[in-house]
C-alpha cells in the first residue's frame with residue numbers, strides 16, 4: 100500500500116469502504132455494545148442511527164425477531180454467539196414479508212485478540228425464491244407421477260364396474276328387486292370416475308382433444324353461466340383484451356379450470372363480493388421471467404381471476420396445487436380443484452401464479468403461450484349425437500386388460516358388428532393378416548405391453564388404408580401427443596360407458 104497515507108487517511112478509507120459495500124455490516128464489542136454499522140445496515144432493517152444509539156443491541160434483536168418467520172432465531176443465535184465470540188457462523192434469516200437475508204458472523208480480531216464480532220448481511224431473496232420455485236415444481240412433478248399411476252389403474256377397474264352395471268341394467272326388469280342396487284353401483288362408479296378424471300388432469304396424463312380456440316370467446320361465453328353458478332351476492336365482472344387470444348388446448352378443460360377458480364373464489368367470500376376475470380396479450384420481460392421460474396420471456400396470453408375474499412396465508416399458498424390439499428371441512432372440498440387447474444395450465448405449456456394475503460383477496464394469474472395459427476370457426480355439428488344405428492361393420496378390438504376387453508365385447512355383441520378380439524398389438528396384426536374380408540374399425544387401448552396402440556394404428560393404416568381408428572385410454576404417455584399418427588383417429592377417455600362407446604363408433608363410421 101502506498102506510504103503516503105496517514106493513519107487518519109486509513110481510517111477514512113475503511114469508513115468509505117464500509118459505505119461502498121453492498122452488504123449490511125454491524126460491529127459489536129465483547130459486551131455487545133454496537134461499535135459501528137454502515138448505511139446499508141440501517142436501510143436493510145429499517146433502523147435510524149438514533150434508534151440504535153438509544154436502544155442498543157437489545158432493541159435490534161427484539162425488532163428483527165418480530166419480523167422473522169421463526170421468531171426465536173436471532174435471539175438464540177446471538178445468545179450462542181455472545182457465549183462464545185470465537186464462533187463463525189453462516190445462516191439465512193427468513194422474514195415474514197418473504198425476504199431472505201444471509202448472515203455471516205465472525206470474530207473481530209484486533210492485535211490477535213478477539214475484541215468483538217462483525218456481522219454482515221446479504222439480501223439473497225431473489226436466489227432463494229428461484230430455489231423455492233424449483234423445489235416446488237419438482238415436488239409437483241413427483242406428486243403428479245404418483246397420482247397419474249393410481250388413477251390409471253383405478254380407471255380400468257372403474258370402466259369395468261360402470262360398464263357392467265350399465266349392461267346389467269339393460270337385462271333386469273324395471274320392477275326387479277336388484278335394479279336399485281345396480282343403479283347405485285353405477286352411480287358410485289361414476290362418482291369415483293370423476294375423481295380419477297381430475298387426478299389425471301392434474302398429472303397431465305389425460306386424453307385431450309386440443310384445438311386452437313379464442314380465450315376471449317370462451318370467457319365471454321361463460322360469464323352468464325358463472326353469474327348463475329355463483330349466486331346473487333357475487334358480482335362477476337369480465338374484462339376482455341381487445342385482440343383475439345388464440346390458445347392451443349382443450350377448451351372444455353379450460354372452462355372447467357375457470358369454473359374451479361370461480362367456485363373457490365365464491366367459497367372465500369362468504370358475505371358476498373366481487374370476482375373479476377380479465378384477459379390480455381402481454382409481453383413478459385427477462386426480469387419477470389427470472390423471478391417466475393421456470394418461465395421464459397416472450398409473448399403470453401394472460402388470464403387473471405381475482406376475488407375480494409378472505410385471502411390465504413403463505414403456508415396455504417405453498418400447498419394449494421397439491422392434490423387433496425384443502426382447508427375446507429370434510430365433505431365440503433376434496434382439494435382437487437386447483438390440482439386440475441394446475442394440470443390444465445401445464446398441459447397447455449403455460450404457467451400459473453397466485454398472489455394473495457389474508458384479508459386482501461386473491462388473484463390467480465394464468466399465462467398461456469399464444470398459438471401460432473388463429474382460432475378458426477369450429478362447428479359442433481359433427482359431434483351431435485346421431486341415432487344409434489345398428490352396424491354391420493367389422494371391428495378389431497385390442498385391449499390387454501381382460502375386464503375392459505370383455506366389457507367392450509359384451510357391449511358391442513348385440514349391435515350386429517362382426518368382432519375380432521385381440522389382447523395385444525402383435526395378436527391383432529396376426530388376426531388382421533388372417534382375415535380376408537374388410538376391417539372397418541380398429542378400437543385399441545393406448546398403452547399395452549409390446550407395441551403401443553399408436554404403433555399398431557400406424558401399422559394398420561399402412562395395411563388397410565382408410566380404416567377407422569379409436570384409441571381408448573385414460574393415460575397418455577407423450578407418444579400420443581406425437582403428431583406421427585397417420586390417418587383420422589378418435590380418442591375415447593376411460594372410464595367410458597357402453598353408450599359413449601357406441602356413440603363414438605357411430606361417429607367414426609358416419610364421418
Ligand SMILES: Nc1ncnc2c1ncn2[C@@H]1O[C@H](COP(=O)(O)OP(=O)(O)OP(=O)(O)O)[C@@H](O)[C@H]1O
Nearest residue numbers: 363364367419425426427432433434435436437461
Ligand atoms: N380464491 C381463493 N381464496 C382463498 N383461498 C383459496 C382460494 N382458492 C383456493 N383457496 C384455498 O386453496 C385450497 C385448495 O383449493 P382446491 O380448489 O384445490 O380445493 P377445494 O376448493 O378445497 O376442494 P375442491 O375444489 O376439490 O372442491 C382451498 O381449500 C382454499 O383453502
Ligand SMILES: [Mg+2]
Nearest residue numbers: 359363436437
Ligand atoms: Mg376448489
